[in-house]
Amino acid sequence: MSIKDVNTMKIAPKVWRNGEFIEWKDARVHVMTHAIHYGSSVFEGVRAYNTERGTAIFRLTEHIQRLMNSAKVYRMDIKFSREEICQAAVELVRGSEMDECYLRPIVFRGLNEDKPAFGVNPFPNPIDCYIAAWDWGKYLGEEALESGVDVCISSWTRTPANSLPAVAKAGANYMNSQLIKMEAILGGFSEGIALDDRGYVSEGSGENIFLVNNGRLLTPPLGASILPGITRDSVIAIAGELGIKVEETNIQRAALYLTDELFFTGTAAEITPIRSVDHITVGAGKRGEITKQIQDVFFDVIHGKRPAPENAPWLTYVNEKGEKKMASAI
Numbered sequence: 001m002s003i004k005d006v007n008t009m010k011i012a013p014k015v016w017r018n019g020e021f022i023e024w025k026d027a028r029v030h031v032m033t034h035a036i037h038y039g040s041s042v043f044e045g046v047r048a049y050n051t052e053r054g055t056a057i058f059r060l061t062e063h064i065q066r067l068m069n070s071a072k073v074y075r076m077d078i079k080f081s082r083e084e085i086c087q088a089a090v091e092l093v094r095g096s097e098m099d100e101c102y103l104r105p106i107v108f109r110g111l112n113e114d115k116p117a118f119g120v121n122p123f124p125n126p127i128d129c130y131i132a133a134w135d136w137g138k139y140l141g142e143e144a145l146e147s148g149v150d151v152c153i154s155s156w157t158r159t160p161a162n163s164l165p166a167v168a169k170a171g172a173n174y175m176n177s178q179l180i181k182m183e184a185i186l187g188g189f190s191e192g193i194a195l196d197d198r199g200y201v202s203e204g205s206g207e208n209i210f211l212v213n214n215g216r217l218l219t220p221p222l223g224a225s226i227l228p229g230i231t232r233d234s235v236i237a238i239a240g241e242l243g244i245k246v247e248e249t250n251i252q253r254a255a256l257y258l259t260d261e262l263f264f265t266g267t268a269a270e271i272t273p274i275r276s277v278d279h280i281t282v283g284a285g286k287r288g289e290i291t292k293q294i295q296d297v298f299f300d301v302i303h304g305k306r307p308a309p310e311n312a313p314w315l316t317y318v319n320e321k322g323e324k325k326m327a328s329a330i
C-alpha cells in the first residue's frame with residue numbers, strides 16, 4: 001500500500017466509511033445518490049500538523065461537534081458518536097503515511113439500492129459517513145501567508161440564515177461559495193467576500209474575516225450569516241491571551257477599505273492577510289504587525305511549540321509516543 005499520488009497530490013490510501021476502512025478506489029457512490037441531486041451533505045475540513053511529538057490533529061473534537069450540529073440541523077441521524085468519529089479520524093491519519101494532512105469528514109444522504117428513493121424527501125435515504133485525507137498545501141498559496149491576497153466584494157449575497165443556515169456546514173451552502181469564488185477568480189482576484197442580506201460584511205467563500213482597527217480586532221457576529229469558524233474562535237482566544245480586544249460587530253463594506261489590517265481565517269486558508277479589496281490598498285498593502293503577531297502564535301500552537309490559550313486541549317496526537325506507525329495499522 002502506498003500513498004496515492006494524483007497530479008503530485010498525496011492522498012491517504014484508505015477512506016473510512018461507515019465504521020470501516022476501505023481502499024481509496026472503492027470509496028464511490030451511485031449517480032442516483034440523493035446528495036448529488038439535492039445537495040444533502042454536511043461536512044468538515046480539519047488539518048493535522050507535524051509537531052515534535054508526531055502528527056497532531058487541530059481541534060478535532062470541535063470540528064466533529066460542528067459536524068454533528070450540522071447533521072442535527074438537517075435531521076440526519078449519524079449512527080456514530082462524536083468520539084467514534086474522532087477515533088476514526090485519528091486512525092486514518094495514523095495510517096496515512098503523511099506527517100501533515102487535511103481531513104474531510106462528510107455525512108450525506110445516500111442511496112439504498114434495494115429500496116431506491118429519488119424524490120426531494122430525504123427521509124427514505126440512508127445516512128453515509130466517510131472520512132478521506134490528503135496533503136493540502138497552502139490554500140491561497142504559500143506566498144499569500146506573508147504578502148497577502150487581493151480580494152473583491154462579491155456581487156452575490158451570502159445566503160440568509162432562514163434559507164440555508166450558515167451555522168451548518170452543508171454542501172449546498174457551497175453553491176453560493178462557488179458563485180463567489182468563480183466571480184473573484186474571473187475578475188483576477190484570489191477570493192471574494194460576500195455581504196449578508198442586510199448589506200453587512202459576512203465572510204469569504206471559505207474563510208471568516210477580521211479587521212485590525214486602532215489596535216483592536218473587529219469581526220462580523222454569527223448573525224451575519226457566517227460559519228462559526230474554528231480558526232475564528234482560535235484567533236479570538238489568541239487575541240485574548242495577547243491582550244488584544246475583539247469586537248464582534250456589524251461591518252460596512254467601506255470599512256474594509258479603511259481598516260489598518262485585514263485577514264482571513266479558516267482551516268484551509270489558516271491566517272491569510274488581505275492586501276487589497278476591490279483594488280483599494282488596505283493599510284500598508286502587506287501583512288500588518290498585529291496580523292503577524294497573531295499568525296506567529298497560531299503557527300506555534302498548531303505545531304505544538306507553545307500551549308493553546310488557557311492550555312486548552314487543541315491538539316490530538318495521533319501517536320502519543322511520536323513514533324510513526326505503519327499504514328498496516330489500519
Ligand code: PMP
Nearest residue numbers: 206207208227229230231266267
Ligand atoms: N466560512 C466558510 C464559508 C468556510 O467554508 C470556512 C472553512 N471551513 C470558514 C468560514 C472557516 O471555518 P474554519 O475556521 O472552522 O475552517
